[in-house]
Amino acid sequence: MKSFDVIVVGAGTSGMMAAIAAAKSGSNTLLIEKNKRVGKKLLLTGGGRCNVTNNRPADEIIAHIPGNGKFLYSAFSQFNNYDIMEFFESNGTHLKEEDHGRMFPVTDRSKTIVETLFNQLEQLGVTIYTEAKVEKILRKEDQVIGVSLEHEKIYAPCVILTTGGRTYPSTGSTGDGYKLAKRLGHTISPLYATESPIISDDDLIKEKTLQGLSLQDVSLSVLNSKGKIIVEHQMDLLFTHFGLSGPAALRCSSFINQELVKNQQKPVTLQLDIFPQKSAAELNNEIKKKLLEHSEKSLKNALKNLVPERLLDFVLTETKLSDYQSKQVLEQHINQLTNYLKTFRITATKTLPIEKSFVTGGGISLKEIQPKTMESKLVNGLFFAGELLDINGYTGGYNVTAAFVTGHVAGTHAASIAEYTYLPSLEQE
Incomplete structure (x- = not known):
């Protein structure tokens, strides 16, 4: 029987950051991605240069996230855009500022950002499954106990869903996370195109x-x-x-x-x-x-x-x-x-349509999520981050910032909960 402390589903912007944060906090972490490689959508952002965040005060960033940005105040008090910049700089990826506070890697290549995240995952010993699709989130009563792939079940007391919205479906953002969340009783606010x-x-x-x-x-x-x-x-x-x-x-x-x-x-x-x-x-x-x-x-x-x-x-x-x-x-x-x-x-x-837009509006209802931890209010041990949430911002690094911030917060809190959560008997899950 395979088991981990934290399982992250979706290796995009928020998923990679969630897995890094969980592993840094001492969790044995598994990152699952249905594509052949991680960060596929992140490679496309900022015209292939990756507008990684924005160099503006938190209040200003939240003001540029018209779709429920205020929900992020608690998350920003724990990890913010300056922490994102520090994360990349401390890992040897230097950033530069352009107009309107937009931050890019000095290499002008989004590949640099994806490689930095991937190298961190490897250094921290995160297990990565690619070309693996999660069919179902396993639960016992009101507790998450793992995930079901096509041919195997993997157990963990905490699962973070970071499967993205429905923009750029060619990158794997086909709305899988909404279906998984809905089956667990979560409400999905109507989806609509933004930045379109x-x-x-x-x-x-x-x-x-x-x-x-x-x-x-x-x-x-x-x-x-x-x-x-x-x-x-x-x-x-x-x-x-x-x-x-x-x-x-x-x-x-x-x-x-x-x-x-x-x-x-x-x-x-x-x-x-x-x-x-x-x-x-x-x-x-x-x-x-x-x-x-x-x-x-x-x-x-x-x-x-x-x-x-x-x-x-x-x-x-x-x-x-x-x-x-x-x-x-x-x-x-x-x-x-x-x-x-x-x-x-x-x-x-x-x-x-959404598929040809930059950002998905709507998503997992924020009334059902703890703003401080990104944990579900309905199912213990279930966390959400990134574009799956009913949060959307303008272009200019704001959406990527929200994804990194929510990913980091979800990963950190999932790790701390996994430390003291005992999985119930798994015989009849």
Whole structure:
């Protein structure tokens, strides 16, 4: 009969960190992975460079995790983003800071991060099973007693589920953990795509009017059914053949999906402000000034450098001002232009599906998990970490941080519980 103190299911970001933390705390640890090798999804993060964490205070990191980030306060008090940085630096993997506090390995290769974690697992004597799929979590009454693989059962008083969400299914994230947790009585909050490009059926998208146009530092807002702003992000934006992409679109996507659910899939209105740093009055004055300076020119030529040419053509067509000369333009026309540039409306019908998104929203209900330990409130010895939890953040190292933090906390507490947990008789499990 094979037995361990702690079994970790899923060798991704949170799973590897959980196994390292458990082994460091003295537990005989087994890490099970259904892929041929560990860290498959981690290799893809940050465009293959691995945005390993973010160099910002804990409060700021949690503010960038709009999907239940506050649940992480207790975990962050035990292990945080600075501890993640220290972990890699102390293991000889140096990190560098880029824009918005994003931390990357100096090698610019995610493989460096995966190798560091794998080397730690080996040094700590963690047993690793690859190409092994957990079919079932074994329990006796309200206590976990191990896992069942296809051809064998392995016993342990603590099991940590870290099988990931449903993004990038090719990496093995196919939602197995949700099924395993559900069978043990856990509630799964509805899953939805986050950090996902936005799909629109508006004519300007269908006709590819602005396809490929990239706008810097604009503000994109999601409006509710009453026209009130739910969330607003000032970042870069890209018009695509199917809708919108780029950081501003990705950050708005989870809110769009939540609104679609609320309003029975009715399209959601987005509002784009091309000049978020200027008030309507300031933009009005800027347009007037340009018209006075170029009074003999056409309106299009007078406003030549105000916005990219394709966008200007589109706005002038929409406001029916394409054929105007500067001197023909009235106050009401200027107001019209200003209004369009400050409150450009786009309709979102959906986002790309979870499988093509960066992060899974929804997951194991946090009401059923102890925030201090990541242990289940329903089954003793069962722990969760990473994307399986109903926690999601923006891109920029926030999700990887949450995965490392929850993994470390789960591993540490599982090890301490395994020390004094006696497995019941295993004859009739």
